Amino acid sequence: MSHPHPELSSPPPLGKGALRVVALGGLGEIGRNMTVFEYGGRLLIVDCGVLFPEEEQPGVDLILPDFDHIRDRLDDIEAIVLTHGHEDHIGGVPFLLRERPDIPLVGSKLTLALITAKLGEHRIKPETVLVEEGQRQDFGPFDLEFFSVNHSIPDALAVGIRTPGGSVLHTGDFKMDQLPLDGRLTDLAGFSRFGDEGVDLLLSDSTNAEQPGFVVSERDLNEDIEKVFRTADKRIVVACFASHVHRVQQVIDAASQHGRKIAFVGRSMVRNMNIARDLGYLSIPGDTIIDVKQLDKMRPNEAVLICTGSQGEPMSALSRMASRDHQIRIEEGDTILLASSLIPGNENSVNRVINGLTRWGANIVHKGNALVHVSGHASAGELLYILNMVRPRNFMPVHGEWRHMRAHAELAKKTGVSDDRIVIAEDGVVVDVYKNRAKIVGAVQAGYVYVDGSSVGDVTDAALKDRRILGEEGFISVVLAVDSNTGKILGEPEIHTRGAGLKPDAFDDVIDKLQDALDKAASDGVNDPHQLRQLVRRNAGRWVNETYRRRPMIIPVLVEV
Incomplete structure (x- = not known):
């Protein structure tokens, strides 16, 4: 699946003094979180996760972000910052490190332990940089500060990104449990202090933006x-x-x-x-x-x-x-x-x-009949707190489906962020921050990359469509024997079917129709294999659709004799 933007062209070269933000996943979907920041020719990546397939993607194991946007710039990447250890934030890392294994991975103790174990299964030994909340560290032109946030996994972090082109606060996934089991609170004081410096762009978790109030402890x-x-x-x-x-x-x-x-x-x-x-x-x-x-x-x-x-x-x-x-x-x-x-x-x-x-x-x-689970994501009341504390000059909702991001944008409006400073983007949309303003300047390819077994990117949307047809309608194969010297059809077509729900005696009518069509093609001098396959596919498909209101896959097979 791709995310075309016909109204947007390719972005211009990044201007001097500007900060570029490109989400390659995580916008308009729950999963595949990956955001690329660019300043001065250098790149910083925050998270690199996977999306899990749905029923209409049969046979797919995982869905990755599309790395094409950065593939020819892998040497420009300063680091990958991992906000926490959930699969939708770290699951894509092994596939990116296959292309450049020495990209530093930056994260907390538990996050790095989880990703190191995962990479071990891929036989990759990563270069890791351990950070803690309250720590500040430079990676090229990116001055990073880390803040503790409460989530449904320990050791989650938000990251503040300072550059000469502007400052960004990326909350990662968070909530504001005031009595967390591990005693580790979301660093509201740190968010407020960072906001006092002037935050040019806030990227904030939108998953529960439609839910009023506060998450239960x-x-x-x-x-x-x-x-x-x-x-x-x-x-x-x-x-x-x-x-x-x-x-x-x-x-x-x-x-x-x-x-x-x-x-x-x-x-x-x-x-x-x-x-x-x-x-x-x-x-x-x-x-x-x-x-x-x-x-x-x-x-x-x-x-x-x-x-x-x-x-x-x-x-x-x-x-x-x-x-x-x-x-x-x-x-x-x-x-x-x-x-x-x-x-x-x-x-x-x-x-x-x-x-x-x-x-x-x-x-x-379960959650429907007992209080046995609470969300790890902030509800609307908590999101309002963050917006009021940080007071961003520009706001961009992330990590959510369209309805979540729209709801989060409405919350931002209520706190005083003007319409023209709220950027609702989707995967691949390029946002530049320049002189304290965020603006959409173009789009890049950010489609789905499917993992099927050991195959990465080989499964296409067309292949998935074929799989859905096979799974829902079955197939009919029509075998034709062709004289290898003259190209003429020998004998009548032989038909086989699997999963189409048709009995063998149902094929008498279509065999006669196919034979008539093939005889006419022969009299017209048609003996090209491709044309013959198309003729069989059209006639067999029309027959089964008119007779049974079904659309199985038609597979013509020509055997040279």
Whole structure:
């Protein structure tokens, strides 16, 4: 999928004293976050994430930002700043480092540990720069300052970017939990101080801009989570994001209080929790964790499983449990705790998993019937606080779908930011900051790059269209034998079909139609293989559409004899 901008031409060369901002992902979508800043011929990248595919992208594993805009300027990149360790912010890093492995990765302790482990699977050893909140460090012409922000993963950071061409505050993903489980508050004083200097452009998380008020504190979940443990008399299976260390800590605390042992299930969950424990972000009593192989030896009311699959991912542990394709079998009376929010677009997959688990007699506890999850993103009340504290000269909503960014822009207007200083861009739109004003100056290509197995970028939108047709309508193949010397058709066409829902005896009519069309083509002297294939495709396609109101893929096959 590309994001064309017919009204925008390619941007002009960056003027002297101007700061350029180009989002290659994360605008108009939840995921694929990547923003490129340019000043004085040098580049700084903030985040490099992935987007997860939807049903209309069959066979795709991941969706990357399009690196074409920077591909011939990789040596100009000073660093990649990673605001936190979620996949939609770090998942694309291995693919960019394949093209230049020594780009410095800048981030907090947990973020760098997570990306280093991921890069190890790609056999890449990164160059890392550890930073902490309150720290200030130069990378070429970019003077960076880091601020702590509260999010659904520890160690998240916002970044202030000072350049001679202007200053930018990029909030990353954040919320303003006033009683965070780790005691690490969003640095409102730092934001205010940075705002006092004069912020030329604020880029702020828009995910919950439509939600009024303030996000509920993580601590408020303890009561309902404890209730699940108090009332469950068999196994408890908790599904959450593999990066949600805070939620896992709450489950560990409740399990320890009720004398239950915990088994982590799923490769990413085991890896991330080991990293979090080793770095001191997760506190686990010494005898609490057991290997999943020990579950069979324990009574059901002694065990808790923490696994992936809260979004209904087909190959996740929870989905496989629901379909009875996992070593752990859900039994009558087990409790399933879905401790995460629902990412838009995953509703059908999650409902399918819930129905599958319910079929085996499980009790399902989720956000809809208990307070077992809160968002990691700021609601409208918190976003207004940031706008009023920073008082930006220009504002650009990021990290959200169109409705989220529009809602965030309306909030900015209410705080006094004028219409002509609010930039609602989308992926690929080029924004220049010059003399304290932000202005759209053009657009670059910023389409989807699909990862399918080991293939990166080879799958096109046309290929995905073919996959959708095959998945929805099936195919009909028409095999023709052709005389290799004369080019004439030998015998009548042979038809095969898969997934089109047609019986073999249905082909009698179309074989006669094809034979007549081929005979006419032969009498007209048509023997070019391409023309013959097109003739077969048109006639077979017209027949099946008129007869059955279906549009399967028609595959003509010419065999030279």
